[in-house]
Amino acid sequence: ASIVAGSIGALSEVMGEAQRAAGATERLLELLAARSEIQNPAHARPLPQRTAGGAAVALADVSFSYPSRPDTAALAHLNLSIRPGETVAVVGPSGAGKSTLFQLLLRFYDPQAGAIALDGVDIRDLDLHTLRGAIGIVPQDTVIFSADAMENIRYGRPEASDDEVIAAAKMAAAHEFIERLPQGYRSFLGERGVRLSGGQRQRIAIARALLKNPPLLLLDEATSALDAESERLVQAALEAAMVGRTTLIIAHRLATVQRADRIIVMEDGRIVETGTHASLVALGGVYANLAALQFHHLQAAPSETQA
Numbered sequence: 001a002s003i004v005a006g007s008i009g010a011l012s013e014v015m016g017e018a019q020r021a022a023g024a025t026e027r028l029l030e031l032l033a034a035r036s037e038i039q040n041p042a043h044a045r046p047l048p049q050r051t052a053g054g055a056a057v058a059l060a061d062v063s064f065s066y067p068s069r070p071d072t073a074a075l076a077h078l079n080l081s082i083r084p085g086e087t088v089a090v091v092g093p094s095g096a097g098k099s100t101l102f103q104l105l106l107r108f109y110d111p112q113a114g115a116i117a118l119d120g121v122d123i124r125d126l127d128l129h130t131l132r133g134a135i136g137i138v139p140q141d142t143v144i145f146s147a148d149a150m151e152n153i154r155y156g157r158p159e160a161s162d163d164e165v166i167a168a169a170k171m172a173a174a175h176e177f178i179e180r181l182p183q184g185y186r187s188f189l190g191e192r193g194v195r196l197s198g199g200q201r202q203r204i205a206i207a208r209a210l211l212k213n214p215p216l217l218l219l220d221e222a223t224s225a226l227d228a229e230s231e232r233l234v235q236a237a238l239e240a241a242m243v244g245r246t247t248l249i250i251a252h253r254l255a256t257v258q259r260a261d262r263i264i265v266m267e268d269g270r271i272v273e274t275g276t277h278a279s280l281v282a283l284g285g286v287y288a289n290l291a292a293l294q295f296h297h298l299q300a301a302p303s304e305t306q307a
């Protein structure tokens with residue numbers, strides 16, 4: 001499953017309407033919240049003033065089953081503490097619970113047991129707008145709206161100026177390709193407009209996230225192979241996006257896991273190994289097997305994609 005898988009259906013249903021609405025992000029979040037069981041707390045707590053360098057994330061003994069499969073634990077007794085500014089790569093076989101972890105951080109669901117805290121505050125005590133406003137998402141498959149390039153990026157923060165959009169696009173290595181489009185930033189994208197490549201769509205998503213400037217970034221790395229140039233540009237954009245914030249990445253690429261401060265390896269809803277790429281390869285366990293299969297597969301057969 002991809003990031004925010006549970007909400008993608010809802011997202012596309014409301015997209016047409018949300019696009020036309022002012023304050024599209026707020027509306028979208030309201031609609032998403034209304035569709036789920038998740039309620040705003042009656043007395044929301046604010047996030048504490050952050051000094052710098054990203055948010056702290058803590059999961060304490062989190063267990064979760066999807067409502068439709070109450071007897072199967074998607075996450076079981078998950079404990080994880082992430083320091084501000086840390087880059088954590090999450091790896092594991094399909095069905096391990098990687099996307100579920102992201103969905104719980106965004107509070108699309110609440111765990112049946114345990115607690116998740118952002119900067120020391122239980123996320124159930126935060127207003128949903130506060131919580132989701134603090135989190136930037138770069139999904140595997142970026143939704144490109146039927147709008148021009150400027151508006152597609154501005155979606156990250158609707159009140160941003162054109163100059164701010166362009167600055168974000170430059171950091172995300174999207175500026176050059178946008179400038180080369182027939183009408184530059186005014187070029188119409190989407191189904192009936194310019195069709196972007198996978199790498200270009202990812203860089204639009206990264207530009208959106210940079211514009212939003214959240215203390216916590218959730219990144220679901222694309223599994224499909226990109227051509228070498230696009231790959232290089234996406235990696236550069238990700239590097240820029242991670243500076244000064246806490247980042248969790250569902251990682252599929254060797255370059256990403258090698259660069260992470262810490263890798264957590266998930267299997268059957270549990271964290272089974274944790275360490276750096278080198279230490280986990282040396283361990284010769286789940287990660288070593290996964291790395292041998294996955295990273296080789298991607299590099300040896302660049303046209304193939306993984307589910």
Ligand code: ATP
Pocket residue numbers: 001002005006066068069073074092093094095096097098099100101307
């Ligand atoms: P992948 O790499 O394939 O995306 P993943 O590690 O992200 O896998 P999850 O999508 O988090 O794994 O799935 C964890 C478990 O929860 C799996 O058993 C999966 O079948 C189940 N699951 C995921 N989404 C739902 C859902 N919406 N409803 C019910 N079960 C779900």
